Amino acid sequence: MNSTNNPCTMQIQHDEYMEYIMRCAHEAGFREVSMGFGSSKVFHSDGWEAEIERINDLLSKYDLRCIQTHMPYYHPLISAEEIDPTMETALSRCLTATMMLGAKYCSCHPRSAVNDNFDEKKSLEYSRLSLDKLAVEAGQNKVYLCLENLMIYPQWRLYPNSAEALAELIDCYDSEYVGATWDFGHAHMTKLDEPKAIKTLGKRLYTTHIHDNAQDDDSHLPPYDGTTDWETDMNALRSIGYAGPLTMEVVYPTDECAVEFMKKCYDRCDRLRKILHGEKQ
Numbered sequence: 001m002n003s004t005n006n007p008c009t010m011q012i013q014h015d016e017y018m019e020y021i022m023r024c025a026h027e028a029g030f031r032e033v034s035m036g037f038g039s040s041k042v043f044h045s046d047g048w049e050a051e052i053e054r055i056n057d058l059l060s061k062y063d064l065r066c067i068q069t070h071m072p073y074y075h076p077l078i079s080a081e082e083i084d085p086t087m088e089t090a091l092s093r094c095l096t097a098t099m100m101l102g103a104k105y106c107s108c109h110p111r112s113a114v115n116d117n118f119d120e121k122k123s124l125e126y127s128r129l130s131l132d133k134l135a136v137e138a139g140q141n142k143v144y145l146c147l148e149n150l151m152i153y154p155q156w157r158l159y160p161n162s163a164e165a166l167a168e169l170i171d172c173y174d175s176e177y178v179g180a181t182w183d184f185g186h187a188h189m190t191k192l193d194e195p196k197a198i199k200t201l202g203k204r205l206y207t208t209h210i211h212d213n214a215q216d217d218d219s220h221l222p223p224y225d226g227t228t229d230w231e232t233d234m235n236a237l238r239s240i241g242y243a244g245p246l247t248m249e250v251v252y253p254t255d256e257c258a259v260e261f262m263k264k265c266y267d268r269c270d271r272l273r274k275i276l277h278g279e280k281q
Contacts, residue, residue, distance in 0.1 A: 006276055007032040008269035009067060009247040010262065011209075014040040017254040019058050021262075026062040028262030029270075033059070034068035034247045035101060043072065043090035043097070052097045059101070066101040068207055068247055069094060071108045074130070083129060091134060099141045105207045105244070107146045107181040108134070110169060112159035123159035124169055131173075138177040145178050146207045149197075151186040151218065161190050163197035170204050179206035183249070185213050185220060188228045195236035202240050209249040210269065220251040222261075223268045234275035246272055 010025045011034040012018060025033060035055065042048050059066055071094045074087055091108070098106040110127035112118070131147070138145035149166050150158035160166040170178055180201050186209075187194050198205065212226030213219045223230050248265050252258060274280075 005243045006273050007245050008266055008273060009034055009245040011036045011247055011249045014042060022058055022062045022064055024258040024262045027259050029266040032067050033064050035066055036070040037094055038070050038073050043093040044086060048093055052100045066103045067245055068105040069098045069103050073109050074111050095137050095141055095143055098143045105144045105146050107148050109148055118157045120165055135173045135175055135178050139175055144206050146181040148181040148183050149186050151190045163200040167201055180204045181207045181209055183209040185211040188213055189215055189218055194233050198236040207244045208247055210246055211249050222250050222265050223272060230272055231275055234272050238276050
């Protein structure tokens with residue numbers, strides 16, 4: 001079973017396979033989940049509350065507890081200074097849905113100027129066009145809004161792609177309800193010094209996204225299937241007293257192989273948790 005601190009958590013996407021993946025996650029040993037609404041259009045319709053209640057019913061059916069969500073994505077190629085009213089409404093509704101699901105954390109991709117238009121100062125300003133309102137709503141709903149580090153792709157440069165930029169954005173808000181999600185896969189793709197980055201964030205760090213890659217693609221592999229130095233990274237988390245979830249954000253199969261894949265993920269996550277807790281392997 002999961003530890004009270006640093007529970008092994010599986011992110012489940014809101015799509016047509018959701019119920020099947022919930023069942024597989026339960027069979028694999030997971031009891032905590034994150035609901036991923038990144039590509040979902042559920043918040044674009046007026047019937048979204050009924051769908052959140054359906055998700056709650058499914059969570060109960062499979063003895064799962066939602067502790068984290070992931071907001072819909074602003075498309076990275078949208079002009080960062082443009083406001084999309086439909087997306088702004090979806091983001092606000094996702095915060096409310098997080099509360100309805102009983103979750104504590106809601107991860108969010110800040111908005112970014114990209115490619116030739118990339119500019120950290122402008123990206124911070126553009127991000128705040130959305131985040132200022134969300135930060136207030138997060139405090140009202142007692143939900144922790146967790147801003148996520150993004151990355152430098154071969155073809156894109158997204159904001160914030162460093163711990164320093166992420167900390168600067170968080171520090172714009174004098175609120176305990178605004179913190180960080182550290183995405184290990186994004187950081188590994190960007191070739192950051194992750195222990196240094198984790199220590200830079202310190203107590204701002206509330207949640208994690210755990211996945212691996214070989215620094216050639218944001219492939220969202222299970223830990224140890226790429227080249228991330230997980231022992232060093234978990235020791236860095238321990239050094240700052242990190243007590244949040246270890247959330248697996250991996251690309252999973254949706255066929256009969258899903259249970260075995262989930263078991264592999266649970267075992268890998270539990271291995272990380274033991275390193276984080278200083279337990280013998």
